Amino acid sequence: MSKHFLLRHLPALLVASLLLNDISSVQAQNKPGKKWFKGNLHTHSLWSDGDQYPEIIVEWYKTNGYNFLALSDHNTLQDGARWTSADANKSGAEGLKGYIKRFGTNWVEQRTTGGTNEVRLKTYPEFRGLFEEKEKFLVLLAEELTDRHLASPIHMNVSNIREVIKPQGGTSVLDVIQNNVNAVSEQRVRTGQPMILHLNHPNFGWGVTAEDMLPVKGERFFEVYNGHPGVRNEGDATHAGTERIWDILLTKRLAELHLEPVFGLGTDDGHNYHQFQPKKSNPGRGWVMVHATDLSAKSLISAMEAGDFYGTSGVTLKKVERGPKTYSIQIEPEAGVTYTTQFIGTRKGFDPKSEPIASASGTPLRVTHRYSKDIGVVLAEVKGNSAQYKLKGDEIYVRAKVISSKLKANGPIDGELERAWTQPLVP
């Protein structure tokens, strides 16, 4: 290990070792004094390519039952002076009318420059105070670090960030992810502010494969469900879906690479706030429920780092208990809806072989390899409003997925059912 390596990786290694200590001690959930908080950690506004003013978006979330929201625009924070064309920005003239109607001309700032009517976008320090309420609603500053390698888009959200981070680039997809993870770790260690990075929509532009993510140090979170209609959570005949990627990551990282587990989030990735229809990227599709002691960035992040949260596209859980010998789920049932819980994991002694997938002409494709069926097995399936799995002792990890009989309203995929994904128990 060279001095150069140490200098470059020390922040990530420090954070990783701190976090590893956390997870082993805190896998059991539902400790007394904890509450569930509903939040979305992936949102776009007019500060990048979203089509609405941030205040309208934040208010939508607050009035729709959320407790926290991270505004995560591409490679920018909502800070500094930013004027946009009143008619030609993505919200358009109608959007401006609605904005003025709701917030009034005393709040909305306009000017005319060279014959163009402009509106100033309010900054995070300005608008958060309109909505934040102790223990009820919190707005987090975030950034979608929007990077790439050759043709592969690589996007990572950083929640509760303090200073903007430039995409770090790199010599491969893996290198790009690691460099950005390291930059976040560096900022976290230097400022002492808790912040988390999660890898976004791996299948967007087929950008990130399981092999790209496997060896990344300090990468703890990814989106198992993203509500944008263009991100292909389910994969296709050639490309692994996000759940398959998750099982490969968990199995290989835990059993072979001795790295920390990766946890799965649900998010919206909302860009469109005017028309609600399946092919638009609307809010309200994917979110996380975090079981934390209070509604602060520090508590939410510490709960997420302990795996005390789940991702969902509609199913609500009352209770999640991970271990040490039993994994239990209690669902908050809805009338007329039935639930199936699958406990998914990989057993010791699994077949570790994998092979690249090739095109019809035999060229290996840059896609997640094909792994054995031993990886990510359904260990048990339980119907009803509660489910329990007793560990047999040979599991490398166990996670749970709850599938509802209820069709997801305004879901981006036809026939999509509401689901929830809880975090792996690592015995």
Ligand SMILES: [Zn+2]
């Ligand atoms: Zn993205």
Ligand SMILES: [Zn+2]
């Ligand atoms: Zn996004």
